Amino acid sequence: MRFKEKIYLSLTALATLIIIGLLSYIIFDILKNGIGVITWEFLSQPPREGMTKGGIFPAIYGTLVRTLLMLVFVVPIGVFTAIYLNEYGRGSNFSKWIRLAINNLASVPSIVFGLFGMGFFVLFLRLGAGLLSAALTIGILTLPIVVVSTEEALRAVPNSYREAGFALGATKWQVIRSIVLPQALPGILTGAILSVGRGMGEVAPLLFTGVAYYLPYLPSSIFDQFMDLGYHIYIMTTQSFNIELTRPIQYGTALVLLMLTLSFNIIAIFIRYRMRRKRS
Amino acid sequence: MNNKLKIKISVRNLNIYYGKFLAIKNITLDIPERSITAVIGPSGCGKSTFLRALNRMNELLPDVKTEGEVSIDGRNIYSPDVDLVKLRRNVGMVFQRPNPFPKSIFENVAFGLRIQGIRDRERIEETVELSLRRAALWDEVKDKLYKSALELSGGQQQRLCIARALAVQPQVILMDEPASALDPIATLRIEDLMRELKEEYTIVIVTHNMQQAARVSDFTAFFLTDEDRAGMLIEYGNTSDIFTMPKDPRTEGYITGRYG
Amino acid sequence: MVNPRHIFDEEIRRLRTDLLRMGTLAREAVDKSIKALVNRDSSLAEEVIVGDDIIDKMDLDIEMKCMELIARQQPMARDLRVIGTILKTITDLERIADHAVDIAKIVKILADQPPLKPFIDIPKMCEISLSMLDDALKAFVNEDTELARKMCERDDLVDALYDQVFRELLTYMMEDPKAVVRALYLIFIARFLERVADHATNVGERVVYMITGVLKELNV
Numbered sequence: 001m002r003f004k005e006k007i008y009l010s011l012t013a014l015a016t017l018i019i020i021g022l023l024s025y026i027i028f029d030i031l032k033n034g035i036g037v038i039t040w041e042f043l044s045q046p047p048r049e050g051m052t053k054g055g056i057f058p059a060i061y062g063t064l065v066r067t068l069l070m071l072v073f074v075v076p077i078g079v080f081t082a083i084y085l086n087e088y089g090r091g092s093n094f095s096k097w098i099r100l101a102i103n104n105l106a107s108v109p110s111i112v113f114g115l116f117g118m119g120f121f122v123l124f125l126r127l128g129a130g131l132l133s134a135a136l137t138i139g140i141l142t143l144p145i146v147v148v149s150t151e152e153a154l155r156a157v158p159n160s161y162r163e164a165g166f167a168l169g170a171t172k173w174q175v176i177r178s179i180v181l182p183q184a185l186p187g188i189l190t191g192a193i194l195s196v197g198r199g200m201g202e203v204a205p206l207l208f209t210g211v212a213y214y215l216p217y218l219p220s221s222i223f224d225q226f227m228d229l230g231y232h233i234y235i236m237t238t239q240s241f242n243i244e245l246t247r248p249i250q251y252g253t254a255l256v257l258l259m260l261t262l263s264f265n266i267i268a269i270f271i272r273y274r275m276r277r278k279r280s
Numbered sequence: 281m282n283n284k285l286k287i288k289i290s291v292r293n294l295n296i297y298y299g300k301f302l303a304i305k306n307i308t309l310d311i312p313e314r315s316i317t318a319v320i321g322p323s324g325c326g327k328s329t330f331l332r333a334l335n336r337m338n339e340l341l342p343d344v345k346t347e348g349e350v351s352i353d354g355r356n357i358y359s360p361d362v363d364l365v366k367l368r369r370n371v372g373m374v375f376q377r378p379n380p381f382p383k384s385i386f387e388n389v390a391f392g393l394r395i396q397g398i399r400d401r402e403r404i405e406e407t408v409e410l411s412l413r414r415a416a417l418w419d420e421v422k423d424k425l426y427k428s429a430l431e432l433s434g435g436q437q438q439r440l441c442i443a444r445a446l447a448v449q450p451q452v453i454l455m456d457e458p459a460s461a462l463d464p465i466a467t468l469r470i471e472d473l474m475r476e477l478k479e480e481y482t483i484v485i486v487t488h489n490m491q492q493a494a495r496v497s498d499f500t501a502f503f504l505t506d507e508d509r510a511g512m513l514i515e516y517g518n519t520s521d522i523f524t525m526p527k528d529p530r531t532e533g534y535i536t537g538r539y540g
Numbered sequence: 541m542v543n544p545r546h547i548f549d550e551e552i553r554r555l556r557t558d559l560l561r562m563g564t565l566a567r568e569a570v571d572k573s574i575k576a577l578v579n580r581d582s583s584l585a586e587e588v589i590v591g592d593d594i595i596d597k598m599d600l601d602i603e604m605k606c607m608e609l610i611a612r613q614q615p616m617a618r619d620l621r622v623i624g625t626i627l628k629t630i631t632d633l634e635r636i637a638d639h640a641v642d643i644a645k646i647v648k649i650l651a652d653q654p655p656l657k658p659f660i661d662i663p664k665m666c667e668i669s670l671s672m673l674d675d676a677l678k679a680f681v682n683e684d685t686e687l688a689r690k691m692c693e694r695d696d697l698v699d700a701l702y703d704q705v706f707r708e709l710l711t712y713m714m715e716d717p718k719a720v721v722r723a724l725y726l727i728f729i730a731r732f733l734e735r736v737a738d739h740a741t742n743v744g745e746r747v748v749y750m751i752t753g754v755l756k757e758l759n760v
Binding site: 164 | 335337342367368369375380382392394396441
């Protein structure tokens with residue numbers, strides 16, 4: 001028994017170590033090779049000389065804008081869906097089906113989203129390839145995150161609050177609006193931020209929906225094409241005419257993307273921490 | 281039972297099902313106005329289910345079916361034209377665990393008014409103070425009305441919940457084991473408060489603590505499950521009679537701690 | 541902070557008042573019965589006999605009220621001793637009142653017969669017994685153990701008077717056989733008064749128990 005215990009302990013510790021090791025290696029590698037590239041110019045200038053010099057500002061800009069645009073769509077839809085599932089349709093067959101669909105959505109390969117986005121938003125709805133189509137496509141991809149985390153946040157609101165509200169003669173919507181949602185807000189925000197982190201790094205769904213290889217100008221409307229950090233890394237490492245020459249730019253871009261994602265995650269962790277402290 | 285008292289709540293042949301399971305069976309009893317009626321019985325005898333039938337809270341659970349009649353002031357609350365919101369305003373409820381909202385003390389009591397769309401600041405303040413006074417909490421909280429309700433002690437929280445229920449001016453107050461999470465002194469204070477409140481309200485309390493029922497109530501109903509685990513009313517009468525000379529041997533067995 | 545048991549306290553207070561009222565009635569009954577004896581007043585004796593119904597009813601009412609309080613309020617410690625004391629004391633008071641009735645019945649019989657002798661010791665016994673009862677009740681009200689203990693000591697006086705009355709009446713009986721019936725009745729009366737003093741002693745003992753929690757005989 002003792003011996004067995006030790007084996008399981010070692011196995012689990014080893015698995016954890018492998019993950020931490022891999023993660024540290026990736027971060028260390030990116031940091032080591034990318035940190036030297038980060039300058040004010042790199043962050044604020046467009047690429048120059050066939051993208052072998054200059055900065056990545058249009059890509060940062062494009063990524064941020066299409067992510068914010070995504071939030072505008074995904075948060076209301078995701079939150080309302082979760083409210084329906086958890087508050088109105090709890091236990092009903094209909095919501096079971098919706099939940100199944102959402103879970104499946106989360107396991108669809110991201111390139112499929114890209115194809116769907118092109119077929120549906122770009123061609124069928126004639127939104128064209130641009131920020132809007134890309135944001136909507138990424139939005140569908142991150143929808144499950146928002147729905148699931150919102151549902152979790154709603155479930156964490158003790159039922160006794162709802163009962164107290166109903167017992168005072170509140171309607172369902174009043175209970176949701178003035179008791180449940182304020183309580184669930186930190187959890188919902190966390191979900192939204194996590195969806196940002198996830199959506200920011202996605203490349204495949206952008207491929208056919210609006211991302212550009214290179215643009216000499218910043219997008220001026222939501223129907224314009226845009227540059228994107230993830231895609232920039234991708235093309236730099238696969239399609240640049242001199243991959244070795246642009247390697248520092250690749251690392252620098254990766255570092256910027258990593259930092260952006262990381263900072264969103266840290267905000268999420270911070271909010272969650274504050275929420276927990278408030279509850280206890 | 282005393283015939284002079286006016287009947288506030290009249291229950292007739294009440295059956296409640298959870299899915300196919302019959303939780304309470306054929307309950308018929310009359311609850312007098314401005315008095316405290318206690319429902320006692322072992323766990324799972326349907327006390328809470330019965331209580332929650334009186335403001336239709338059972339309907340928050342899926343798959344609950346209610347048969348029979350519950351009339352308040354002669355009106356069947358299960359008839360289809362009853363406005364649930366109005367019903368629940370008229371029949372307040374206090375729960376087993378104190379459940380103040382994570383808002384300020386003031387906002388907790390004001391909640392019932394705000395959801396009615398009342399915006400008049402002065403009127404809200406008046407009602408909040410009056411409700412807190414009635415719940416014997418005002419003196420303890422008047423200097424920290426805008427502090428979080430969660431900072432209060434358990435007993436204070438429960439009195440806050442009572443104040444919150446009083447603020448919407450109900451006529452009936454249902455209490456579902458209101459003191460089971462409190463220490464003995466806080467419990468006695470709640471009981472004392474109940475005695476004061478019965479001057480104006482009709483109180484129905486469910487408790488597994490029969491000493492509490494003995495101390496505080498005017499009438500006691502004893503529930504027990506039958507062989508199919510359906511809760512039934514075994515005996516109902518003056519609390520003094522139930523606790524000094526119960527008629528049914530099952531009641532006697534339960535209150536003397538020999539059975540159930 | 542308000543005492544959360546104030547309603548229970550109020551009920552105990554009411555119970556104590558009821559007990560006092562009952563004590564006063566019992567005391568008056570004894571007093572009247574001896575007055576009726578001295579004044580050969582049959583109608584006053586009748587009053588005592590009829591009035592006993594009220595005391596009997598109070599006895600039952602207070603007992604029921606005590607039982608209800610025990611069942612419903614779960615009294616502990618001092619509260620429990622107070623209720624226990626009340627339960628025991630009403631029995632003593634009821635007995636005292638019964639003795640008053642016994643005396644009153646004899647008074648009605650003796651009223652038709654010539655007096656045997658002037659009453660000196662019997663009214664004195666009555667006076668002392670009733671003063672004992674008064675002090676016992678006063679001790680109950682004021683929670684005065686000292687008074688309760690002192691009052692019990694006077695039981696010896698009553699006992700001594702009883703012996704004296706007994707011997708005196710015995711002489712009457714030996715001297716004149718026609719006096720036997722009347723003398724015997726008077727001995728009964730003295731005996732009843734002696735019992736009244738014993739019951740008063742019991743009350744005193746209960747008062748001490750109620751206050752201190754120590755239960756013992758104060759006059760053996």
